[in-house]
Amino acid sequence: MPKQYSSLEDLTPFHPVKTLKQWLQNRIGLDRAILYTVMARFWSGLAGLVTLVVIARYLTPSEQGYYYTFYSLVALQIVFELGFSFVVLQLAAHERAQLSFLPGGEIVGDAVAHSRLASVLQKCVRWYVAAGVLMACVLIPAGLYFFSSHQRSGAPLGWKLPWCLLVVATMLAFQIDPVFSFLEGCGFVQQVAHRRLVQAILGSALAWSAMIIHHGLYAPALIIFGQVAVGMAFMFSGMHKPLLRGLLAYPVREHAVAWRAEIWSFQWKIAVSWLAGYFIYQLFSPVLFAYQGPVAAGQMGMSMSIAAAVGSVGLAWMSTKASPFGALVARGKFRELDRIFFKTLWQSTVVVTVGAAALLTIYIVAAPYYPKIALRILPPWVLGLLLLNTIMNHVVCSQALYLRAHKQEPFYVQAIISAVLIGVCTLFLGRYYGASAVVVGVFAQGILFAVPYATYIFVTKRKLWHEYELPEQIKDTVRPVC
Numbered sequence: 497m498p499k500q501y502s503s504l505e506d507l508t509p510f511h512p513v514k515t516l517k518q519w520l521q522n523r524i525g526l527d528r529a530i531l532y533t534v535m536a537r538f539w540s541g542l543a544g545l546v547t548l549v550v551i552a553r554y555l556t557p558s559e560q561g562y563y564y565t566f567y568s569l570v571a572l573q574i575v576f577e578l579g580f581s582f583v584v585l586q587l588a589a590h591e592r593a594q595l596s597f598l599p600g601g602e603i604v605g606d607a608v609a610h611s612r613l614a615s616v617l618q619k620c621v622r623w624y625v626a627a628g629v630l631m632a633c634v635l636i637p638a639g640l641y642f643f644s645s646h647q648r649s650g651a652p653l654g655w656k657l658p659w660c661l662l663v664v665a666t667m668l669a670f671q672i673d674p675v676f677s678f679l680e681g682c683g684f685v686q687q688v689a690h691r692r693l694v695q696a697i698l699g700s701a702l703a704w705s706a707m708i709i710h711h712g713l714y715a716p717a718l719i720i721f722g723q724v725a726v727g728m729a730f731m732f733s734g735m736h737k738p739l740l741r742g743l744l745a746y747p748v749r750e751h752a753v754a755w756r757a758e759i760w761s762f763q764w765k766i767a768v769s770w771l772a773g774y775f776i777y778q779l780f781s782p783v784l785f786a787y788q789g790p791v792a793a794g795q796m797g798m799s800m801s802i803a804a805a806v807g808s809v810g811l812a813w814m815s816t817k818a819s820p821f822g823a824l825v826a827r828g829k830f831r832e833l834d835r836i837f838f839k840t841l842w843q844s845t846v847v848v849t850v851g852a853a854a855l856l857t858i859y860i861v862a863a864p865y866y867p868k869i870a871l872r873i874l875p876p877w878v879l880g881l882l883l884l885n886t887i888m889n890h891v892v893c894s895q896a897l898y899l900r901a902h903k904q905e906p907f908y909v910q911a912i913i914s915a916v917l918i919g920v921c922t923l924f925l926g927r928y929y930g931a932s933a934v935v936v937g938v939f940a941q942g943i944l945f946a947v948p949y950a951t952y953i954f955v956t957k958r959k960l961w962h963e964y965e966l967p968e969q970i971k972d973t974v975r976p977v978c
Contacts, residue, residue, distance in 0.1 A: 535693050543700035544805045548798060550704055552869045555712040560872060561781075561790025562643070562655050566799020568781040569639050569809060570666050574774050576631040577670070577768030580623060581677040582818075583759060586903055588681025589614045589822030597682065601738030611751035613682075614743040619755060620674050621744065628670040629640075635663045646786050658713035665720035672727035679736065681819050688818065691730045754803045765905035769896075772908075772915035779851060780934055782856040783926040796931045799874040803882040807890055810848030813840050814894045821901035830962045833901075841894050848890045852883035857965050878932045881939045888942045895954040906957050910949050 551560050591613040595605035603610055639659045680688050699719035704716040731740060753759065759810030780800065785793035817840055824833040859879060863870040873879060896907045 508577040513525050517923075527598055538695045538820050539693065539700070542858040543696065544801050547700070547703065547707075548802075548869060548872065549918040550707045551712070551798070552872050554707045554710060557794055557872070559712055559790075559902060560798065561785055561792070561793030562713055563716065563794065564801070565643075565781045565785045565790070566639075566659060566662055567797070568711070569642065570635065570716070570780040571774060572635060572638075573631055573666055573670060573755075574770050576627040576634075577770070579745050579770040580620065581674045582770075582900065583763045583766055584616060584620050584674055585681040585818055586822045586901065587753065587759070588613060588678050589683075589819040589901075590826040591616065592682045592819075592902070593823040593826040597739065601736075601742060603739070603742070604626050608751050609750040611746065613744035615748040615752040617678055617740070617743045618748070618754065619676075620678060621671075624671050624674050626666045631670065632650060632663050632667040635666075636660055639663065642782070655713055658717060661714065661717040662720065664715055665717045665724060668724045669720050671726070672724060672731070675693050675731055675740070676727065681822065682694055682739075683819060684736070685816050685819055687730075687734075687736075695723040695726045698726055718942055719879075762903050762905055765908040766900070766910045768908045769905060769911040772911035775915035775919040776911075780926070780931070783922050784931055784934070787927040788930055792931050795872060795874050796934070798872055799882055799931075802855060802873070802879065803886045806848060806851045806883060809845045809851060810890050811893060813844035813847065818897055818901065821898065822903075825901050833898075834962075835897050837894075841891070844894065845887070845890060848887050852887060856883055874931055874935065878935045881935050885935075885939050885942050888947045892946060892950040899954065902961055904957070904961075906953050907950065910946065910953060913949075914946050916942060917945065 547600075551563065555563065591609045594609035595613065597602055603613075636659070640656065643659065645653055676688050676692075699722040702718035702722045703715035706712060706718050714822055730736065755763075779796045781793045784796050817836060821833060821837070824830070824836075856876065856879060858868075859873070863876065874882075882957050899906055918938055918941055921941065922934050925933040925937050
């Protein structure tokens with residue numbers, strides 16, 4: 497007797513690969529954009545472990561301190577960036593909701609949205625060219641002064657040229673990153689994520705090459721030069737070239753975005769939050785370098801890079817949703833926004849927690865067998881506190897991303913207070929008690945203030961801004977004012 501089929505689904509052939517792909521997307525939220533981003537950040541994490549071994553093999557403890565302090569000082573670019581790239585992403589996402597992009601780079605849809613989108617890109621390019629040159633003129637002499645003032649006996653002498661090249665590379669990358677943010681806002685999240693993966697792989701290869709030939713202080717500059725090369729190739733290939741060229745030449749006329757009237761109230765708060773972020777994440781190595789020496793700065797820098805690698809992998813789930821979140825807010829689809837956000841928050845937090853636990857376990861088990869590497873990292877209990885702080889930061893960053901999709905920044909007060917608390921703790925504890933005490937202070941600040949206050953802001957603002965939901969028939973035509 498022939499087999500009976502209850503539905504057409506029973507006739508569908510079973511494809512293991514397709515079934516696995518659907519399971520990953522539905523249960524874990526791992527779509528292609530997230531996959532590329534996760535791969536890039538997983539590669540960064542894996543490459544960080546390889547870099548740890550290479551640094552321990554080819555760099556002295558003092559050179560390790562210079563290596564990580566280079567990164568912390570060059571992060572002062574945030575003073576010149578002022579959170580503009582995130583603002584650009586959200587602006588592009590809101591205007592792109594009214595437009596469609598054809599394969600040849602042609603844009604169709606609302607003419608006003610087209611003009612405003614072009615205006616965003618044009619203002620972005622002008623700002624970053626001017627700010628990049630100013631940044632280089634400030635950072636090069638500032639770094640030369642800092643390292644010369646705190647140079648100790650036995651420290652490497654060949655740090656000046658690597659520092660100057662790092663600043664130049666950062667200035668060039670400074671021109672590319674906002675364009676990537678703009679393209680992400682326009683919906684090219686998958687393509688940008690793929691190119692960031694290529695950037696990460698090439699940058700790591702160049703850095704390892706520099707260390708192996710005993711020029712390790714050039715590694716930070718080579719990483720960024722590699723990113724610049726890949727980024728430029730991306731922007732000048734495919735449909736991105738005619739798309740960007742057309743928007744840069746588009747006559748915006750009276751529909752230009754009025755930055756002071758429309759955006760500045762949002763951007764200055766983002767800028768304050770990002771400046772505060774420097775004191776929250778980047779102040780440790782320079783303070784320890786100045787008061788405890790390059791060896792202590794190197795231990796802190798390497799430990800922070802391990803914790804950051806775990807956090808960046810988890811944040812991939814959330815950061816790839818920044819553009820879709822902005823589009824959903826522009827259309828007033830708040831219920832859909834909440835559904836995606838809370839599902840993604842759960843998935844990403846599990847990833848960060850599991851990753852942190854796995855890394856800490858590996859470190860504890862492997863430390864007795866690799867003492868030379870273990871000496872380059874802070875003790876296990878201190879690294880554990882850093883990883884717990886990473887999990888808390890992930891929740892706060894996710895909440896901030898959700899609220900910023902409304903073109904609002906309610907976290908700037910929380911960021912300022914956190915920056916002041918962490919800055920004071922770092923300066924005092926770092927000077928008199930060392931890196932372990934700094935980590936304890938940072939963890940205490942997070943669990944007692946940062947997470948509770950951030951959650952309070954998230955709950956109250958979400959309730960205030962979502963008191964209504966637009967009717968279905970006008971969701972796609974009306975942009976709510978938040």
